[in-house]
Amino acid sequence: MLATTVSGVVGTAAPASADACFTWSRTLSQGATGADVRQLQIRVSGYPGYGAVLGLDSSFGPATKAAVTRFQQAYGLTADGIAGPQTYAKLYALQDDDCTPVNFTYAELNRCNSTWAGGAVSAATAKANALVTMWKLQALRHALGDRPLGVNSGFRSYSCNSAVGGASNSRHLYGDAADLAAGSQGFCTIARQARNHGFTQILGPGYPDHNDHVHLATPASRHWSAPTCGI
Numbered sequence: 001m002l003a004t005t006v007s008g009v010v011g012t013a014a015p016a017s018a019d020a021c022f023t024w025s026r027t028l029s030q031g032a033t034g035a036d037v038r039q040l041q042i043r044v045s046g047y048p049g050y051g052a053v054l055g056l057d058s059s060f061g062p063a064t065k066a067a068v069t070r071f072q073q074a075y076g077l078t079a080d081g082i083a084g085p086q087t088y089a090k091l092y093a094l095q096d097d098d099c100t101p102v103n104f105t106y107a108e109l110n111r112c113n114s115t116w117a118g119g120a121v122s123a124a125t126a127k128a129n130a131l132v133t134m135w136k137l138q139a140l141r142h143a144l145g146d147r148p149l150g151v152n153s154g155f156r157s158y159s160c161n162s163a164v165g166g167a168s169n170s171r172h173l174y175g176d177a178a179d180l181a182a183g184s185q186g187f188c189t190i191a192r193q194a195r196n197h198g199f200t201q202i203l204g205p206g207y208p209d210h211n212d213h214v215h216l217a218t219p220a221s222r223h224w225s226a227p228t229c230g231i
């Protein structure tokens with residue numbers, strides 16, 4: 001029997017198409033919980049508001065609603081803080097089959113090795129941290145006009161970190177750090193805008209050894225310093 005004869009299927013908002021990475025099967029709004037909420041939180045983690053970080057706790061609370069609303073506003077969607085077909089369609093368009101956002105890759109976030117091993121956390125955690133960082137970078141990139149944003153260094157094993165003279169407690173060891181090139185935006189424009197996209201660590205021009213890149217990461221406590229940029 002054809003699926004189209006099943007009551008409730010015809011005319012409903014089924015997923016536009018199966019997505020190779022992840023497909024949401026229900027509308028999500030405040031109060032929802034589950035693994036699909038966490039998948040949504042990862043993808044809107046770049047929209048927590050100034051100085052904030054969105055918790056990836058699988059629970060759709062006020063902060064998640066606000067992040068979804070900011071995401072919707074950023075892309076000209078109906079900004080109601082409810083994730084439904086229109087929001088999912090945009091997320092599907094923004095993600096590659098490996099769940100990375102379209103303008104960033106795992107390879108770009110790890111020029112050290114192919115295994116994500118040898119850092120301060122497990123390989124799986126380092127790679128998962130890098131994924132969240134990429135979604136934040138995608139939000140930052142979009143906010144700055146969708147112009148290319150280059151990552152010169154991401155995850156580092158301890159040996160890779162030592163080889164480049166990284167700090168012994170560098171966030172690069174955790175996979176959540178990204179060192180950005182100036183691009184056409186300029187270091188200070190990037191550093192200032194990054195304050196809105198979920199980064200607790202922003203180091204740039206004027207901070208020792210950071211005149212040639214902007215370092216973004218997400219340690220537990222905030223440390224922003226780019227004196228040349230007024231940060």
Ligand SMILES: [Zn+2]
Nearest residue numbers: 177178179215
């Ligand atoms: Zn760095």
